Amino acid sequence: MVEEGRWAWIDAKVQQSIEGQSRLVETSPPEVEPKVEDEEAERRRVSLARARMRARAYRQNDKS
Helix, strand or coil: HCCCCCCCHHHHHHHHHHHHHHCCCCCCCCCCCCCCCHHHHHHHHHHHHHHHHHHHHHHHHHHC
8 A cells, every 4th residue: 555655645746746747849940042943043052152252352362
């Protein structure tokens, strides 16, 4: 009898501990960037990135 009461007490404490914890929240996966289907837009993006790199290199050389 004592053993059963002890396990009931332990079960109650475990249940209280579980209820006291915050619930897990399900999150949605991060949004995936849409793939660029327009080749012209992709070329413009790459061209702009290269122009920025050239400008940055030019400014670096001016400072030295």
